[in-house]
Amino acid sequence: MSKRIEIKDLDIYYGKFHAVKSVNMTIEPRAVTAFIGSSGCGKSTVLRSLNRMHEVIPGAYVDGQVLLDGVDLYAPNVDPVRVRRQVGMVFQRPNPFPTMSIKENILAGVRLNNARISKSAADELVEKSLKGANLWNEVKDRLDRPGSGLSGGQQQRLCIARAIAVEPDVILMDEPCSALDPISTLAIEDLIKDLKEEYTVVIVTHNMQQAARVSDQTAFFNLKAHGQPGELIEMGPTEKIFHNPDQKATEDYITGRFG
Amino acid sequence: MSATDIPEASTDPRSDSHSLERSAKRFGDTFFRGLSTGSGVLILLILAAVAAFLVGLAIPALLADPETFQFSRGQSFWKYVAPYAFGTMWSAILAMIMAVPVAVGIALYLTHYAPKRISSTFGYIIDLLAAVPSVVFGLWGIAVLAPAMRPLFLWLNEHFSWIPLFAGQVSGTGRTIFTASVVLAVMILPIITAISREVFLQTPKLHEEASLALGATRWEMIRQAVIPFGMPGIISACMLGLGRALGETMAVAMVLSGSGIISFKLLTSQNPNTIAANIAQSFPEAHDIGRNQLIATGLVLFIITLAVNMTARWIINRRKEFSGAN
Numbered sequence A: 001m002s003k004r005i006e007i008k009d010l011d012i013y014y015g016k017f018h019a020v021k022s023v024n025m026t027i028e029p030r031a032v033t034a035f036i037g038s039s040g041c042g043k044s045t046v047l048r049s050l051n052r053m054h055e056v057i058p059g060a061y062v063d064g065q066v067l068l069d070g071v072d073l074y075a076p077n078v079d080p081v082r083v084r085r086q087v088g089m090v091f092q093r094p095n096p097f098p099t100m101s102i103k104e105n106i107l108a109g110v111r112l113n114n115a116r117i118s119k120s121a122a123d124e125l126v127e128k129s130l131k132g133a134n135l136w137n138e139v140k141d142r143l144d145r146p147g148s149g150l151s152g153g154q155q156q157r158l159c160i161a162r163a164i165a166v167e168p169d170v171i172l173m174d175e176p177c178s179a180l181d182p183i184s185t186l187a188i189e190d191l192i193k194d195l196k197e198e199y200t201v202v203i204v205t206h207n208m209q210q211a212a213r214v215s216d217q218t219a220f221f222n223l224k225a226h227g228q229p230g231e232l233i234e235m236g237p238t239e240k241i242f243h244n245p246d247q248k249a250t251e252d253y254i255t256g257r258f259g
Numbered sequence B: 001m002s003a004t005d006i007p008e009a010s011t012d013p014r015s016d017s018h019s020l021e022r023s024a025k026r027f028g029d030t031f032f033r034g035l036s037t038g039s040g041v042l043i044l045l046i047l048a049a050v051a052a053f054l055v056g057l058a059i060p061a062l063l064a065d066p067e068t069f070q071f072s073r074g075q076s077f078w079k080y081v082a083p084y085a086f087g088t089m090w091s092a093i094l095a096m097i098m099a100v101p102v103a104v105g106i107a108l109y110l111t112h113y114a115p116k117r118i119s120s121t122f123g124y125i126i127d128l129l130a131a132v133p134s135v136v137f138g139l140w141g142i143a144v145l146a147p148a149m150r151p152l153f154l155w156l157n158e159h160f161s162w163i164p165l166f167a168g169q170v171s172g173t174g175r176t177i178f179t180a181s182v183v184l185a186v187m188i189l190p191i192i193t194a195i196s197r198e199v200f201l202q203t204p205k206l207h208e209e210a211s212l213a214l215g216a217t218r219w220e221m222i223r224q225a226v227i228p229f230g231m232p233g234i235i236s237a238c239m240l241g242l243g244r245a246l247g248e249t250m251a252v253a254m255v256l257s258g259s260g261i262i263s264f265k266l267l268t269s270q271n272p273n274t275i276a277a278n279i280a281q282s283f284p285e286a287h288d289i290g291r292n293q294l295i296a297t298g299l300v301l302f303i304i305t306l307a308v309n310m311t312a313r314w315i316i317n318r319r320k321e322f323s324g325a326n
């Protein structure tokens, strides 16, 4: 089930360092939202605050609200572990568990929290998730082989399969293609377009063509100056951000990159 | 080693830096190559000498007529060594059962739960513990631990004597194989902890975050990412600890008054002895074939240790594909 995310007055800190300043935005369900902006402006930081992975870093905290279909993820009674089950994440570098087979990687999330799953249900889930990540045909004969034996692009799709196996509402991706070759990148982009049928997808990318190809909405982040907190400059339909942005800074960034 | 081919090494002042010819003398390279090869060969030679010594002096005991033996006359050598080999392995296994879970637990606490300040202080203390000489552990075992264990022994004996391990007449001094194993466990704890800690610190952030992002609790993350990734390292750490436990002489010789028997009973005054402690205790009175007998038991200990290490290597290699090393 796809859910809407509303970010309200979100300030994000690493200890004393104020990394991102008062972000307000709405992320629509059943759509792909891209975060763009120069490096260091806080895209990953905002993304990681959406599944409470930000606070895993010692000293890191946030101030503000992130509402998932109206429920504040930072309310005192909310368990970050539960949040992360509903908001899945795919990282910049593919990170399948090296000690597990392909199959065990898919089941890694499902086996958590003392859940039991029958063998037939497990097999079904593995097939469904791998099909969902367009990987089934490539690995169906070697499900018991280590996941680390796959190519980079396959490993990344394995990570996507692992994320969707727990049936989250939202999938966050932090530059999922930056370590991949162009062909693998296209495979992931195709997959992202499929994923939005069922999930809210948020993707950070430094590749603007990629943002233009896959996303429905685009958010542009920027830094006023080095050492200053990053800010959300503007957000809107991808078409508009790329061709008719409201802000001068957005236009400079887009045109600077394109020509 | 390449840091050594600095200009001073070139003796010819006219040498042309644009020439592609191999310069005649690179003194540094030659020197260090010779030094490192030499040390490698030397280590092999020493090992070979030790092995030759052991085998050479053990053979007479293996070939001699048991009627001429100084120790356990009339019995074959294998009958003589078996109880000591048993005692060695039994005490080492008991020590491992006690030490490994505690050591791994401490290492996990230090790397994943403790605040930074506590973690570094505590880590330092553990390293210090590794530097305590074994004779001190022996004294501690006799003076402090043995008396302190007696109430526990009595309690175990009273309530659990239906388990054969705890049956029999409780030793009056507390100096049993159980106490000796606790001393051994304390002695091998620091090395296992220190290595496990290093290994756990090396778990890639990437894998820890992968687990957390799937909705793992901290403990689940440790089970899913940290321990499997560190497994080869934990096994190596255990082997080092086990090696020390198998070979430890002084502490066991001081704490335990064992004899050549095979017994699983932990609390009685009838205790098996270890090979190393037996050698230390019997050597002063040994002469002629008796010395050969003791050296032959030393050879058996050498082979046991070697077998343990090879098994560990085999276990690690078997899972290599899944080790994350690729």
Ligand SMILES: Nc1ncnc2c1ncn2[C@@H]1O[C@H](COP(=O)(O)OP(=O)(O)O)[C@@H](O)[C@H]1O
Residues within 6 Å of the ligand: A014, A017, A019, A037, A038, A039, A040, A041, A042, A043, A044, A045, A046, A057, A230
């Ligand atoms: N673990 C961290 N500890 C401290 N500061 C960090 C950490 N990660 C990122 N930062 C800082 O936060 C700011 C935003 O970083 P990030 O979100 O990674 O930017 P982006 O993903 O847009 O390149 C940067 O100034 C960066 O130096």
Ligand SMILES: [Mg+2]
Residues within 6 Å of the ligand: A043, A044, A045, A174, A204
């Ligand atoms: Mg980033």
